[in-house]
Amino acid sequence: xxxxxxxxxxxxxxxxxxxxxxxxxxxxxxxxxxxxxxxxxxxxxxxxxxxxxxxxxxxxxxxxxxxxxxxxxxxxxxxxxxxxxxxxxxxxxxxxxxxxxxxxxxxxxxxxxxxxxxxxxxxxxxxxxxxxxxxxxxxxxxxxxxxxxxxxxxxxxxxxxxxxxxxxxxxxxxxxxxxxxxxxxxxxxxxxxxxxxxxxxxxxxxxxxxxxxxxxxxxxxxxxxxxxxxxxxxxxxxxxxxxxxxxxxxxxxxxxxxxxxxxxxxxxxxxxxxxxxxxxxxxxxxxxxxxxxxxxxxxxxxxxxxxxxxxxxxxxxxxxxxxxxxxxxxxxxxxxxxxxxxxxxxxxxxxxxxxxxxxxxxxxxxxxxxxxxxxxxxxxxxxxxxxxxxxxxxxxxxxxxxxxxxxxxxxxxxxxxxxxxxxxxxxxxxxxxxxxxxxxxxxxxxxxxxxxxxxxxxxxxxxxxxxxxxxxxxxxxxxxxxxxxxxxxxxxxxxxxxxxxxxxxxxxxxxxxxxxxxxxxxxxxxxxxxxxxxxxxxxxxxxxxxxxxxxxxxxxxxxxxxxxxxxxxxxxxxxxxxxxxxxxxxxxxxxxxxxxxxxxxxxxxxxxxxxxxxxxxxxxxxxxxxxxxxxxxxxxxxxxxxxxxxxxxxxxxxxxxxxxxxxxxxxxxxxxxxxxxxxxxxxxxxxxxxxxxxxxxxxxxxxxxxxxxxxxxxxxxxxxxxxxxxxxxxxxxxxx
Numbered sequence: 001x002x003x004x005x006x007x008x009x010x011x012x013x014x015x016x017x018x019x020x021x022x023x024x025x026x027x028x029x030x031x032x033x034x035x036x037x038x039x040x041x042x043x044x045x046x047x048x049x050x051x052x053x054x055x056x057x058x059x060x061x062x063x064x065x066x067x068x069x070x071x072x073x074x075x076x077x078x079x080x081x082x083x084x085x086x087x088x089x090x091x092x093x094x095x096x097x098x099x100x101x102x103x104x105x106x107x108x109x110x111x112x113x114x115x116x117x118x119x120x121x122x123x124x125x126x127x128x129x130x131x132x133x134x135x136x137x138x139x140x141x142x143x144x145x146x147x148x149x150x151x152x153x154x155x156x157x158x159x160x161x162x163x164x165x166x167x168x169x170x171x172x173x174x175x176x177x178x179x180x181x182x183x184x185x186x187x188x189x190x191x192x193x194x195x196x197x198x199x200x201x202x203x204x205x206x207x208x209x210x211x212x213x214x215x216x217x218x219x220x221x222x223x224x225x226x227x228x229x230x231x232x233x234x235x236x237x238x239x240x241x242x243x244x245x246x247x248x249x250x251x252x253x254x255x256x257x258x259x260x261x262x263x264x265x266x267x268x269x270x271x272x273x274x275x276x277x278x279x280x281x282x283x284x285x286x287x288x289x290x291x292x293x294x295x296x297x298x299x300x301x302x303x304x305x306x307x308x309x310x311x312x313x314x315x316x317x318x319x320x321x322x323x324x325x326x327x328x329x330x331x332x333x334x335x336x337x338x339x340x341x342x343x344x345x346x347x348x349x350x351x352x353x354x355x356x357x358x359x360x361x362x363x364x365x366x367x368x369x370x371x372x373x374x375x376x377x378x379x380x381x382x383x384x385x386x387x388x389x390x391x392x393x394x395x396x397x398x399x400x401x402x403x404x405x406x407x408x409x410x411x412x413x414x415x416x417x418x419x420x421x422x423x424x425x426x427x428x429x430x431x432x433x434x435x436x437x438x439x440x441x442x443x444x445x446x447x448x449x450x451x452x453x454x455x456x457x458x459x460x461x462x463x464x465x466x467x468x469x470x471x472x473x474x475x476x477x478x479x480x481x482x483x484x485x486x487x488x489x490x491x492x493x494x495x496x497x498x499x500x501x502x503x504x505x506x507x508x509x510x511x512x513x514x515x516x517x518x519x520x521x522x523x524x525x526x527x528x529x530x531x532x533x534x535x536x537x538x539x540x541x542x543x544x545x546x547x548x549x550x551x552x553x554x555x556x557x558x559x560x561x562x563x564x565x566x567x568x569x570x571x572x573x574x575x576x577x578x579x580x581x582x583x584x585x586x587x588x589x590x591x592x593x594x595x596x597x598x599x600x601x602x603x604x605x606x607x608x609x610x611x612x613x614x615x616x617x618x619x620x621x622x623x624x625x626x627x628x629x630x631x632x633x634x635x636x637x638x639x640x641x642x643x644x645x646x647x648x649x650x651x652x653x654x655x656x657x658x659x660x661x662x663x664x665x666x667x668x669x670x671x672x673x674x675x676x677x678x679x680x681x682x683x684x685x686x687x688x689x690x691x692x693x694x695x696x697x698x699x700x701x702x703x704x705x706x707x708x709x710x711x712x713x714x715x716x717x718x719x720x721x722x723x724x725x726x727x728x729x730x731x732x733x734x735x736x
Contacts, residue, residue, distance in 0.1 A: 049119035052213060053139055055187060056148030057180055058127035058167050059158040061202050065148065066124035068206035076121045080113070080129060088112050093126070102168055110135035117142070128168040130186040140190065144216060146209055147191035149287075151275045152180050154199045191300060192216065194290055198271035219243065219296035221263065224466070227570040228257030228584070229577040244297040245358035248351075248467045249365075251460025252441045256584075257577070258567050259466050265473075266291040268517040270492065273477075277485050281320035282311050284481065285474045288516075292470050298357060306357070310349035314339050314385075316699060321346070321475040323482040327628065329652045330643060331488075332636070333479045334695070336660035340412065341698040342556070343506060343658040344378035347463075347471040352382040354467050355459065356390040364454070364735045366727065367396040368440065369461040370433035371413075372502060373405045373556040374659055376423060377704075379461045380416035391420040395734045396461065397727060398423045399433040402715055405555050408663050408681045408701065414713045415704040420734065424726060428718035429549045431561050434462065434503075436723055446724060454731050463505030464563050472509030477518045479654050489652060491519075496653040498524035498643040500635040501533055502557030504564035506656060511568060511606055521651060523607050526642035528552045531611035532560050538609060540600035542583075543592040553617055553634040553667040556659065561587075569595075572602040610642035617641065621661075621671035631668060631693045633661040660698040662688065681705055 052069065054062040063079050070077030078084070081093050089096050089108075097105045110132030119142060130136055139145070156177060159167075169179045193212045197205050215221070224242040242250070247259040268291070276284050285307050290300055298306070311320050317337040324332045338345025359365055369379045376398040383396040400413060402425030413423045426433050440446060441458060450456050463469060476497065484491045497520055499507045507523050514520040527534045529550045536542045544560055552558055570580050583593040595603065612620075620637040624630055632640060636657040647653045661668045665684035669677045672691075678684060682705045689697040716722050 049142070051118055051121050051123050051139075051143035052209070053123045053125060053143040053145045054148060054209070055125045055130055055145050055191060056127070056150060056197075057155050057183060057187070058164065059155045059162065060127070060148040060150045060197065061205060062124040062148060064202040065206050065209060066122045068202060069209055070122040072206065072210065073122065076118075077124075078118055078121050079124045080116075080126050081124075084116055085109060085112055085126070088115075097168060102171070105168055106131055114138050127183070130190050131168075131183065136190050140192075144193065144213060145191045146212060147187050147194045148197050148205065148209075149187075149194050149275070150197040151199075151278060152177060153278065154197075155180055157199075188304060189301070192295060194287065194300065196268075196272040196275050196287065198275045200271055216295060219294045222294045223262045224259045225262045225575075225577070226253035226255050226257035227260055227566050227577060228253065228255045228581040230581075244293050244466075248355055248358045248465065249457075249459055251458075251462075251465045252438060254442070255581075256438065256442050257580070258464055258563070258570075260567055260570060260575075265512055265516050267515075270517065273481070273517055274484075274491050276477075277481050277491070279481075281474075281478055282307055284478050285311065285471065288474050288477060289470055292473075298354065302357060306350060306353040309353060314345070314349055319482075321478055323479050323486075323654065324630075326624070326630070326640075326655070329647075329649055330640075331479075331483065331652055331654050332657045333475065333654050334657050335475060336633070336657060336698065338378070339700045340374070340377040340381050340416070340704075341660035341663055341701055342374035342378060343472070343475075343656065344374045345382075346475055347468045348375070348378040348382035348461070349385070350382075350471050351461060351465070351467050352386050352394075355461075356386055356394060359394070359459075361393070363451075364393045364456040364731075365395075365459050366450075366456055366731055367394065367459045367461045368437050368727070369396065369398050370430065370437050371398060371400045371405075371462075372430035372558055373400070373409045374663070375462065376400050376405075377409070377412040377416045380413065380418065380421040380423065383461075384416065384418035384421045386420075391418075393735075395420040395730065396422070397730055399426050399437070399716075399723070401425070401429050401433060402427050404429050404549075404551060404558065406664050406666070407679075408665055408684070408705070409555070411681050412663070412701065412704050415707055417713065422730060423713045424723075425713060425715040426718055426723070427715065430559055431549060432718050434559075434561065434563065436720055437462070438464075439720065440724065440727070450728070450731065454728075454735060456731050456735055458727075462563070463503055469505060469509050469512070469564075472506055473513045473516065476510045476513040476520075477516070480513075480518050480520070483652060483654075494519050494521040494651050496520070496522045496524060496647060496651060497656065498526055498639045498647075498653055499656040500554065500557050500639045500658055501525045501527060502530075502559035502562065504533070504562040504568065506658065507607075508564045508568055511571075514606070524639075524642060524646055524653070525607055525609040526639040527609065527611040528554045528557055528617070528638050529611065529613060530558050530560060533562055533565070534609040534611045536565075536609075537603065537607050540595035540597070540603070541592065542587060542594075544587070545591040553614055553664065554638050556635055557638065568603075569599075572599055608646055610646050612638040612641040618667065618671040620644075621668060622673065625672060625693075629694050631661045631672075631688075631695075633657065633659045634664045634667050635659055637671075660695070660701070661693075662698040662701045 054066050056062055066077050085093055113135030193216050195208045195212050224247045253259055286304055315337045322334050326332050335343035379396055447458055483489050497510045501507045507525055510523050525533055529552055549560055573579050586593040617634055617637045620641050621632050624632050639655045643653050643655055662685055665688055666677055685697050716726055
């Protein structure tokens, strides 16, 4: 298994000269795109005489696209069907298949591949080549495999028009569609690069292949910067570029800012999004994350393994993030089917595995996280699912407000403690916990001491970590595609999204999805009585003076300092890190800041906001249950109230249901006007279950509460020195 600590030097040493020479070539004189490609590839022999190998189902256009790519690069083109198999066999491929049958054909085809060698060429495979493991291993040794990913419906249509009536594997009772679906597992096993094709011209696909290969060879173009980095500072820091694996490990930028991709997020065309309409959630996640994470950081095959592990058996619903019609033009995006019953599972079932892959094996890591409720149990559960060898070098410490979460949330965080995962209750609020972690990360004396004394580095798992945001983009995109798939809207029609918002991470992911091409009109920010974000979005003034945190029925959004807002301000300020620094220095020193008028206008093009009282929250839960039998959790109820007030009903609105109601049983029982509320969390869930609610009580919560597990946890005063002491003690106990 390759890890980035081993892979990174390869990128820096062998590709730095390549990419810098390529950049000089691209910008030194105005030459045509095709000439750039020819010059670059010919001077570097297709990066060490490697081949570009086109792979995909029959009908994907491999032969035609291969010829176009070869012509653009001025290199030889080899079609395995025509130039290898038929030459070797002295008969047509169809005759050979009819002569020897399916199994023998695959074996003969594989043998032909094993005898074949080429360099510096564009090679078009047959549709069945990937089904022969030894043959594909031989081809990959000297090639970059490009998967032409064409939707099955498009392939079926093409094969019908081509009058193809027989392919390898076809037999009575097995449909062409079944064969194409079966083959996908082999294509996914071998590719280095995926190109979403859709039903577009071969010339367009060929350009996409060239772009994809260029990206594959130029990982140094996908760097990250701090939201507080000035433009002049960027040029000075080019020698210390940060890549995806770096920002996953480091979490917070050294200057106190948050990491963002320097060149922004990838854009998908309408056709590319449409090609994902028929895809499963896992397939959508794979495609989207591949475009956001360079293969030099995590190869496609490893990323597929991580996604499959994260979403395979850990979610109770096969659709992972289903969209349910609520009423009228309102739809619920159910984000609570993961093991800890909140939307945090979508990121935190993936991030631990990404983290374990990216970090050096020469160092131990302690992951610090602050939670207002849901993040804690999700982090603990996610990191506890790592392989045993990874748990020995990675531990997690979760800080939460001791009296600022629901009883079930606290029981869950205590119950999720494992040999490498602990919870610490802090006698303060979430804002203190979050600020304390930021201060610890920027205390170079302390972090340096931990590294030197104990060989342990600190990392963050809050949504300040860039890797936490990416999986959230997926479910916002997937929700839109599901509405199209269900024929509720045609592709291209706009939707609004309404999200209960505290730390601004979830709604930022929706804004990122919009930037990437998902047709979202407005993002509706829903606050509870801690409505600092609502005021800010309406006025442009972020003002914490005189504000005190109000404990509510929706504790996950009981937040006054919204960390991820900084990333959005950096975006709308055209990446002006100096301005962001000024704003946040003013917030830190004076307790407030105000946006310029032009930036407020930009912000209001994307966002609208409202807030919900405690009474209205409970009333919404009661009303929806009375009319539909469906129980909203308290956070979703906040969003429902705000959506009712702000939506103009000209387009559908997708409400993010961010947690399962089971986590907030006392408030739910009160909303449903059930008189007897027992104090024991498990008894509360059994009482709710007796009402046969929709959806059912969450199984994961029941199982966690039934376990005695680690029934105790540490409690700490709101004192920085005490928190740092607890961290040091944990490191000594776990790693030494």
